[in-house]
Amino acid sequence: MDKFDIQSVSYNDTKDKKFDYAILPWGATEPHNYHLPFLTDCYLAHDISVDAVRKVYERSDLKGMILPTIPLGTQNTGQRELPFCLHTRYETQKAILTDIVASLDYQGVHALIIVNGHGANNFRNMIRDLAVDFPNFFIVVADWFKVVSQTGYFEETDDHAGEMETSVLMHYRPDLVDLSMAGDGTYKPFKAQTLREGIGWTPRNWAKVSEDTGVGNPHKSTAEKGKKFADAVSDKLAQLFIEVAKGDIY
Ligand SMILES: [Zn+2]
Numbered sequence: 001m002d003k004f005d006i007q008s009v010s011y012n013d014t015k016d017k018k019f020d021y022a023i024l025p026w027g028a029t030e031p032h033n034y035h036l037p038f039l040t041d042c043y044l045a046h047d048i049s050v051d052a053v054r055k056v057y058e059r060s061d062l063k064g065m066i067l068p069t070i071p072l073g074t075q076n077t078g079q080r081e082l083p084f085c086l087h088t089r090y091e092t093q094k095a096i097l098t099d100i101v102a103s104l105d106y107q108g109v110h111a112l113i114i115v116n117g118h119g120a121n122n123f124r125n126m127i128r129d130l131a132v133d134f135p136n137f138f139i140v141v142a143d144w145f146k147v148v149s150q151t152g153y154f155e156e157t158d159d160h161a162g163e164m165e166t167s168v169l170m171h172y173r174p175d176l177v178d179l180s181m182a183g184d185g186t187y188k189p190f191k192a193q194t195l196r197e198g199i200g201w202t203p204r205n206w207a208k209v210s211e212d213t214g215v216g217n218p219h220k221s222t223a224e225k226g227k228k229f230a231d232a233v234s235d236k237l238a239q240l241f242i243e244v245a246k247g248d249i250y
Pocket residue numbers: 032040041117118160161165
């Protein structure tokens with residue numbers, strides 16, 4: 001197996017290789033109920049990426065590289081004032097992404113897939129800007145948690161630190177989950193009907209929405225459910241990586 005993850009790779013592993021595409025896992029640093037760590041979105045985006053890149057190695061001779069996970073996400077009020085929570089503004093995220101794209105471009109790697117693990121991150125307009133600044137560079141973003149429908153895998157739909165995220169982290173990092181500490185993740189929808197219906201959008205004030213910072217019930221989570229879902233997601237992501245790396249787009 002080729003080494004491809006920045007967490008273990010050395011220059012010796014890479015010096016005679018040419019990489020076809022790069023993966024940038026992007027998470028956040030934010031509270032996840034009482035039972036999951038602040039870096040949950042980072043671990044999940046990274047670990048799913050590792051599985052997907054490994055599958056690409058098994059299915060093709062395309063060489064992928066997994067870059068360091070970015071732990072800086074965009075946060076709502078009601079979360080960002082809590083200790084350890086780090087809000088990152090659009091301009092900062094765009095500057096980080098731009099410098100990474102410039103580095104890859106300089107190294108001759110021209111395809112990047114951002115594997116996003118945090119619902120509030122939104123890279124689309126940055127990617128539109130970068131498509132003009134780097135016309136020979138191709139950037140794709142995939143929200144890993146939306147790649148496969150949760151229906152059939154979980155009893156309750158996850159929004160934040162619920163059954164899906166908890167189950168998948170129990171699969172990848174069982175030592176980091178203490179389900180006995182979990183709050184119920186009960187949340188209060190907007191009183192305004194039009195905001196509930198999605199006619200208008202505004203970020204939720206997290207403190208008014210949830211007591212334990214969770215949105216979604218984690219109590220039915222299991223590592224088995226997490227593994228099944230993660231396998232389905234990494235299958236699909238592997239297919240995406242292959243198509244993007246080959247440039248099979250239009
Ligand atoms: Zn999360």
